[in-house]
Amino acid sequence: MKIIAAKKILKANEQLAAENRSQFDAAGVFAVNLVGSPGCGKTTLLEALFGQAGLAGRLAPAVIEGDIAGSIDAQRIDAIGVPVVQINTEGACHLDASMIAAAKEGLGIRDWGRAGGDPESPTSSPQPLVPSPQTPAVRLLVIENVGNLVCPTGYDLGEDEKVAVLSVAEGDEKPIKYPGLFVRAGVVLINKIDLLPYTNFSMDRAVGDIRKLHAAATVFPLSCRTGEGFAAWCEYLGQKTRVT
Amino acid sequence: MKIIAAKKILKANEQLAAENRSQFDAAGVFAVNLVGSPGCGKTTLLEALFGQAGLAGRLAPAVIEGDIAGSIDAQRIDAIGVPVVQINTEGACHLDASMIAAAKEGLGIRDWGRAGGDPESPTSSPQPLVPSPQTPAVRLLVIENVGNLVCPTGYDLGEDEKVAVLSVAEGDEKPIKYPGLFVRAGVVLINKIDLLPYTNFSMDRAVGDIRKLHAAATVFPLSCRTGEGFAAWCEYLGQKTRVT
Numbered sequence: 001m002k003i004i005a006a007k008k009i010l011k012a013n014e015q016l017a018a019e020n021r022s023q024f025d026a027a028g029v030f031a032v033n034l035v036g037s038p039g040c041g042k043t044t045l046l047e048a049l050f051g052q053a054g055l056a057g058r059l060a061p062a063v064i065e066g067d068i069a070g071s072i073d074a075q076r077i078d079a080i081g082v083p084v085v086q087i088n089t090e091g092a093c094h095l096d097a098s099m100i101a102a103a104k105e106g107l108g109i110r111d112w113g114r115a116g117g118d119p120e121s122p123t124s125s126p127q128p129l130v131p132s133p134q135t136p137a138v139r140l141l142v143i144e145n146v147g148n149l150v151c152p153t154g155y156d157l158g159e160d161e162k163v164a165v166l167s168v169a170e171g172d173e174k175p176i177k178y179p180g181l182f183v184r185a186g187v188v189l190i191n192k193i194d195l196l197p198y199t200n201f202s203m204d205r206a207v208g209d210i211r212k213l214h215a216a217a218t219v220f221p222l223s224c225r226t227g228e229g230f231a232a233w234c235e236y237l238g239q240k241t242r243v244t
Numbered sequence: 245m246k247i248i249a250a251k252k253i254l255k256a257n258e259q260l261a262a263e264n265r266s267q268f269d270a271a272g273v274f275a276v277n278l279v280g281s282p283g284c285g286k287t288t289l290l291e292a293l294f295g296q297a298g299l300a301g302r303l304a305p306a307v308i309e310g311d312i313a314g315s316i317d318a319q320r321i322d323a324i325g326v327p328v329v330q331i332n333t334e335g336a337c338h339l340d341a342s343m344i345a346a347a348k349e350g351l352g353i354r355d356w357g358r359a360g361g362d363p364e365s366p367t368s369s370p371q372p373l374v375p376s377p378q379t380p381a382v383r384l385l386v387i388e389n390v391g392n393l394v395c396p397t398g399y400d401l402g403e404d405e406k407v408a409v410l411s412v413a414e415g416d417e418k419p420i421k422y423p424g425l426f427v428r429a430g431v432v433l434i435n436k437i438d439l440l441p442y443t444n445f446s447m448d449r450a451v452g453d454i455r456k457l458h459a460a461a462t463v464f465p466l467s468c469r470t471g472e473g474f475a476a477w478c479e480y481l482g483q484k485t486r487v488t
Contacts, residue, residue, distance in 0.1 A: 037282045038393045038422060039414020068394060068424070072417055091424065093337065093394040147422070149282045150312060150337040150392055169413030169439065170283020173316055178282060178391070180312070180335065195413065198442055 013155055016097035020104070020158025024141065030240045031141045033157050035181055036165030037174075038147030041191040041224060043073045045165065046142060048224040051080045055234060059241055060139040064103045066095040066146045073144065083107055083138070094152040095145050107138070139241040153180040161240075163187040168195045172206040175213055182213040187220065189233065194223040257399055260341035264348070264402025268385065274484045275385040277401050279425055280409030281418075282391030285435040285468060287317045289409065290386060292468040295324045299478060303485055304383040308347045310339040310390045317388065327351055327382070338396040339389050351382070383485040397424040404484075411436040412443055416450040419457055426457040431464065433477065438467040 024031045034042050046063060050056040062083040065073040074086035085106035087099050143159060145152040164185035166174055169192055175182040182188065188210050190203070203221065210217055218236065222229035268275045278286050290307060294300040306327040309317040318330035329350035331343050387403060389396040408429035410418055413436055419426040426432065432454050434447070451463055462480065466473035 037391070037414075038418055039281060039411070067421060070421060072421060091398075093392070146394065147281070148337070148392060148394055150390065151395060154335075167283070167413060169411060169436065170281075174282055177311060177314055177316060192413065195439065195442060198439060 013097045016101055017156035017158040020097055020100050021160070023104070024158060024160065027138075028242075029138055029141050030161075030237075031143065031157075031159045033143050033145060033152075033159035033162045034165060035145045035149070035152045035162060035185070036147065036191075037149050037167070037170055040147070040165045040167040040170065042144050042147070042165050043076055044224045045189065045191060045222070046082075046144065047076055047080060048227070048230065049234065049237075050077075050082050052230075052234075056080070056082055059234075059237055060137055062107050062138040062141050064095075064100060064107070064141065064143045066099070066144060068092070068146060089146060093146060093148050093150075094155050095143065095157060096155045097157050100143060100157045107141075140237060149174070149178040149181055153184060161186045163189060165189045165191055166206065167192040168199055168201045171199075172202045173209075175206060175209040179213050182210055182217070185214065185217060187218045187236070190219060190221045192223060192225075193221045193228060194225045257341045260345055261400035261402040264341055264344050265404070267348070268402060268404065271382075272486075273382055273385050274405075274481075275387065275401075275403040277387050277389060277396075277403035277406045278409060279389045279393070279396045279406060279429070280391065280435075281393050281411070281414055284391070284409045284411040284414065286388050286391070286409050287320055288468045289433065289435060289466070290326075290388065291320060291324060292471070292474065293478065293481075294321075294326050296474075296478075300324070300326055303481060304381055306351050306382040306385050308339075308344065308351070308385070308387045310343070310388060312336070312390060333390060337390060337392050337394075338399050339387065339401055340399045341401050344387060344401045351385075384481060393418070393422040393425055397428060405430045407431040407433060409433045409435055410450070412439045412445045415443075416446045417453075419450060419453040423457050426454055426461070429458065429461060431462045431480070434463060434465045436467060436469075437465045437472060438469045 036042055050059070050061055063077045065077065065084060065086045066089060067073055067086065068089050068091060071086045074084045077084040085103045087095060087103050089095065089099070143157055162185045164181050164187070166188060168190065190206060207219055210219060220229055220233045220236070222233060280286055294303070294305055307321045309321065309328060309330045310333060311317055311330065312333050312335060315330045318328045321328040329347045331339060331347050333339065333343070387401055406429045408425050408431070410432060412434065434450060447465065454461055454463060464473055464477045466477060
């Protein structure tokens with residue numbers, strides 16, 4: 001019974017995720033589901049990425065922050081002028097597609113991709129497939145999941161790409177120990193490479209294991225402290241969001 | 245319906261945890277539930293603790309390793325000569341009391357604390373409350389949970405103490421962001437303090453927040469690389485396991 005219930009929940013989640021995905025696609029939004037351990041540096045990565053002069057403007061980002069409690073992360077993103085919505089899961093260990101559907105409203109992109117208008121509002125006229133002049137022209141939506149290497153893995157949010165974040169301080173054996181994320185992640189950010197001299201982290205082992213789990217994964221070693229590796233990661237995002 | 249099912253599961257878990265606890269108590273075993281993020285250094289902490297000459301003998305430890313997949317951690321504990329059982333959760337994000345009940349058999353301490361013999365074996369004679377000569381004289385059982393700051397929090401395993409591990413590399417705001425663990429943990433190990441010079445981790449902020457969440461928590465700052473802080477943590481465990 002326990003298993004059946006879980007499957008039902010996942011099935012409902014898949015349907016909602018598909019709806020989110022079609023809305024993102026119709027609006028030309030590239031959506032990223034950012035997953036990693038607590039403290040792997042997800043929020044700092046976003047600060048470093050969008051805090052660079054001009055880059056936020058070019059990538060046209062918005063952020064959904066997922067946390068069990070509080071709004072520390074959303075405050076940090078808000079402080080650099082990027083539109084952000086905080087989801088509090090109130091104890092839950094991962095985001096799901098219904099939470100993203102709700103959070104989209106907070107970003108003012110509720111009607112994106114809806115051709116038929118609001119079904120609860122019979123008097124509403126058909127909505128266009130493109131953002132109205134009132135909605136922000138978001139091209140990159142980053143959904144920062146709850147800090148957790150395990151549970152977010154099984155829940156599709158409707159993202160275009162699952163991006164795993166692994167910090168050097170966590171150890172090079174984590175991909176093998178937590179394979180669920182790394183078989184699914186199209187991109188892996190190996191973060192905090194400034195700490196390499198002070199740890200026994202082997203980049204060769206980590207990248208080798210990541211490739212064993214997902215041969216086509218793109219790996220970016222990065223440091224938010226030194227900025228090393230950011231150029232390649234920014235270029236990748238620019239291509240995905242069609243920035244020339 | 246989803247909530248009711250979760251409550252039922254937790255209720256069953258509480259009963260099994262109580263059975264585990266009474267068996268540990270009757271056998272004079274001090275049981276620790278070690279909880280922290282992936283890569284916070286849980287296994288390395290145990291290697292450093294039990295690898296010290298003579299200390300493993302004095303603390304008389306055994307270890308249950310919880311991982312989603314693989315046996316990397318159990319191999320590391322086995323290599324230093326400490327009895328160990330690996331639990332593979334096959335995707336599950338936390339250990340529960342039933343897994344611990346099963347793992348105890350692997351450590352050969354199944355009959356510890358059973359006064360009435362095996363109910364499935366009507367011919368068995370009453371068992372003593374103390375270990376038989378065949379069972380190892382374990383005094384400290386460390387259960388290393390799945391690397392996860394969220395989900396293990398709600399599941400009592402029958403431990404005497406929940407010990408949280410927080411690494412300096414994760415950031416000093418983690419207690420506030422993941423309060424569920426820190427309100428319950430009687431002991432907090434702040435690990436990897438050798439990395440303090442290379443991060444912006446504030447020990448004052450972390451310890452202050454931990455005390456706000458749990459005023460009576462005992463905090464040990466530690467480094468497995470330099471050995472700093474281990475004397476106090478060893479003394480604490482020695483007291484709990486009645487080592488004089």
